[in-house]
Amino acid sequence: MKLGEVGFLTNDVVRLAAFYKFLLEIENGSDDSVHQTIIAEETMLTIYNDGSSKNNQNQNICIAFTVDDVDKEYERLLKKGVKIIDKPATRPWGAKNMSFSDPDGNTVYLRSFSENVKEG
Incomplete structure:
Protein backbone atom coordinates (compact mmCIF):
# COMPACT_ATOMS: atom_id res chain seq x y z
CA MET A 1 0.00 0.00 0.00
CA LYS A 2 1.18 3.53 -0.80
CA LEU A 3 0.12 6.82 0.69
CA GLY A 4 -1.76 8.47 -2.15
CA GLU A 5 -2.35 11.95 -0.85
CA VAL A 6 -2.01 14.29 2.10
CA GLY A 7 -4.71 16.95 2.26
CA PHE A 8 -5.08 20.18 4.17
CA LEU A 9 -8.52 21.67 4.72
CA THR A 10 -8.33 25.45 4.91
CA ASN A 11 -10.40 28.60 4.75
CA ASP A 12 -7.85 30.20 2.38
CA VAL A 13 -6.71 27.82 -0.37
CA VAL A 14 -4.76 30.44 -2.32
CA ARG A 15 -2.70 31.55 0.70
CA LEU A 16 -1.92 28.05 1.99
CA ALA A 17 -1.19 26.67 -1.50
CA ALA A 18 1.16 29.60 -2.18
CA PHE A 19 3.05 28.77 1.03
CA TYR A 20 3.51 25.11 0.10
CA LYS A 21 4.45 25.99 -3.49
CA PHE A 22 7.16 28.24 -2.00
CA LEU A 23 8.24 25.56 0.48
CA LEU A 24 8.40 22.77 -2.10
CA GLU A 25 9.70 25.08 -4.86
CA ILE A 26 6.95 23.81 -7.16
CA GLU A 27 4.49 25.67 -9.35
CA ASN A 28 1.18 23.96 -10.08
CA GLY A 29 -0.15 26.60 -12.48
CA SER A 30 -3.30 27.09 -10.39
CA ASP A 31 -4.75 30.00 -8.46
CA ASP A 32 -8.02 28.17 -7.74
CA SER A 33 -9.58 29.32 -4.47
CA VAL A 34 -11.41 26.03 -3.75
CA HIS A 35 -8.98 23.19 -4.57
CA GLN A 36 -5.33 22.90 -5.57
CA THR A 37 -3.13 19.85 -5.94
CA ILE A 38 0.62 20.13 -5.60
CA ILE A 39 2.58 17.10 -6.77
CA ALA A 40 6.04 16.42 -5.34
CA GLU A 41 7.62 13.23 -6.61
CA GLU A 42 5.05 10.46 -6.06
CA THR A 43 2.91 12.10 -3.34
CA MET A 44 0.16 14.66 -3.83
CA LEU A 45 -0.41 17.49 -1.38
CA THR A 46 -3.98 18.71 -1.78
CA ILE A 47 -5.22 21.97 -0.30
CA TYR A 48 -8.93 22.61 -0.42
CA ASN A 49 -11.93 24.30 1.11
CA ASP A 50 -14.81 21.90 1.67
CA GLY A 51 -17.16 24.74 2.60
CA SER A 52 -16.98 24.28 6.37
CA SER A 53 -15.34 26.84 8.64
CA LYS A 54 -11.87 25.92 9.99
CA ASN A 55 -10.59 27.09 13.36
CA ASN A 56 -6.90 26.81 12.35
CA GLN A 57 -6.00 25.20 15.68
CA ASN A 58 -4.52 22.11 14.10
CA GLN A 59 -2.80 20.50 17.04
CA ASN A 60 -3.16 16.83 16.16
Whole structure:
Protein backbone atom coordinates (compact mmCIF):
# COMPACT_ATOMS: atom_id res chain seq x y z
CA MET A 1 0.00 0.00 0.00
CA LYS A 2 1.18 3.53 -0.80
CA LEU A 3 0.12 6.82 0.69
CA GLY A 4 -1.76 8.47 -2.15
CA GLU A 5 -2.35 11.95 -0.85
CA VAL A 6 -2.01 14.29 2.10
CA GLY A 7 -4.71 16.95 2.26
CA PHE A 8 -5.08 20.18 4.17
CA LEU A 9 -8.52 21.67 4.72
CA THR A 10 -8.33 25.45 4.91
CA ASN A 11 -10.40 28.60 4.75
CA ASP A 12 -7.85 30.20 2.38
CA VAL A 13 -6.71 27.82 -0.37
CA VAL A 14 -4.76 30.44 -2.32
CA ARG A 15 -2.70 31.55 0.70
CA LEU A 16 -1.92 28.05 1.99
CA ALA A 17 -1.19 26.67 -1.50
CA ALA A 18 1.16 29.60 -2.18
CA PHE A 19 3.05 28.77 1.03
CA TYR A 20 3.51 25.11 0.10
CA LYS A 21 4.45 25.99 -3.49
CA PHE A 22 7.16 28.24 -2.00
CA LEU A 23 8.24 25.56 0.48
CA LEU A 24 8.40 22.77 -2.10
CA GLU A 25 9.70 25.08 -4.86
CA ILE A 26 6.95 23.81 -7.16
CA GLU A 27 4.49 25.67 -9.35
CA ASN A 28 1.18 23.96 -10.08
CA GLY A 29 -0.15 26.60 -12.48
CA SER A 30 -3.30 27.09 -10.39
CA ASP A 31 -4.75 30.00 -8.46
CA ASP A 32 -8.02 28.17 -7.74
CA SER A 33 -9.58 29.32 -4.47
CA VAL A 34 -11.41 26.03 -3.75
CA HIS A 35 -8.98 23.19 -4.57
CA GLN A 36 -5.33 22.90 -5.57
CA THR A 37 -3.13 19.85 -5.94
CA ILE A 38 0.62 20.13 -5.60
CA ILE A 39 2.58 17.10 -6.77
CA ALA A 40 6.04 16.42 -5.34
CA GLU A 41 7.62 13.23 -6.61
CA GLU A 42 5.05 10.46 -6.06
CA THR A 43 2.91 12.10 -3.34
CA MET A 44 0.16 14.66 -3.83
CA LEU A 45 -0.41 17.49 -1.38
CA THR A 46 -3.98 18.71 -1.78
CA ILE A 47 -5.22 21.97 -0.30
CA TYR A 48 -8.93 22.61 -0.42
CA ASN A 49 -11.93 24.30 1.11
CA ASP A 50 -14.81 21.90 1.67
CA GLY A 51 -17.16 24.74 2.60
CA SER A 52 -16.98 24.28 6.37
CA SER A 53 -15.34 26.84 8.64
CA LYS A 54 -11.87 25.92 9.99
CA ASN A 55 -10.59 27.09 13.36
CA ASN A 56 -6.90 26.81 12.35
CA GLN A 57 -6.00 25.20 15.68
CA ASN A 58 -4.52 22.11 14.10
CA GLN A 59 -2.80 20.50 17.04
CA ASN A 60 -3.16 16.83 16.16
CA ILE A 61 -1.42 16.64 12.82
CA CYS A 62 1.97 17.47 11.43
CA ILE A 63 3.75 16.85 8.18
CA ALA A 64 7.45 16.13 7.65
CA PHE A 65 9.61 16.62 4.57
CA THR A 66 13.07 15.16 4.06
CA VAL A 67 15.47 17.72 2.61
CA ASP A 68 19.14 17.69 1.64
CA ASP A 69 20.17 20.53 3.95
CA VAL A 70 18.00 21.60 6.91
CA ASP A 71 20.24 24.61 7.65
CA LYS A 72 19.82 25.96 4.11
CA GLU A 73 16.03 25.56 4.31
CA TYR A 74 15.99 27.20 7.74
CA GLU A 75 17.68 30.32 6.31
CA ARG A 76 15.27 30.38 3.34
CA LEU A 77 12.27 30.17 5.68
CA LEU A 78 13.63 32.91 7.97
CA LYS A 79 13.94 35.24 4.97
CA LYS A 80 10.29 34.52 4.13
CA GLY A 81 9.24 35.41 7.70
CA VAL A 82 7.98 31.93 8.55
CA LYS A 83 7.19 31.31 12.26
CA ILE A 84 9.93 28.96 13.47
CA ILE A 85 9.04 26.57 16.31
CA ASP A 86 12.37 24.77 16.73
CA LYS A 87 15.65 25.76 15.10
CA PRO A 88 17.70 23.03 13.38
CA ALA A 89 19.18 20.56 15.85
CA THR A 90 20.68 17.11 15.58
CA ARG A 91 18.54 14.55 17.37
CA PRO A 92 19.88 11.60 19.39
CA TRP A 93 19.07 9.25 16.50
CA GLY A 94 21.24 11.31 14.15
CA ALA A 95 18.67 13.16 12.06
CA LYS A 96 18.81 16.95 11.93
CA ASN A 97 15.32 18.40 12.39
CA MET A 98 13.60 21.76 12.55
CA SER A 99 9.94 22.71 12.82
CA PHE A 100 7.77 25.68 11.92
CA SER A 101 4.15 26.68 11.47
CA ASP A 102 2.44 27.03 8.12
CA PRO A 103 0.00 29.94 7.64
CA ASP A 104 -2.88 27.90 9.13
CA GLY A 105 -0.87 26.84 12.20
CA ASN A 106 -0.08 23.29 11.07
CA THR A 107 3.28 22.05 12.36
CA VAL A 108 5.75 21.24 9.59
CA TYR A 109 9.02 19.41 10.14
CA LEU A 110 12.03 19.43 7.89
CA ARG A 111 14.66 16.78 8.41
CA SER A 112 17.90 15.68 6.86
CA PHE A 113 19.98 12.61 7.43
CA SER A 114 23.74 12.33 7.43
CA GLU A 115 25.25 9.61 5.29
CA ASN A 116 25.71 7.56 8.47
CA VAL A 117 21.98 7.63 9.33
CA LYS A 118 19.35 5.97 7.17
CA GLU A 119 15.86 7.43 6.82
CA GLY A 120 13.08 5.50 8.48
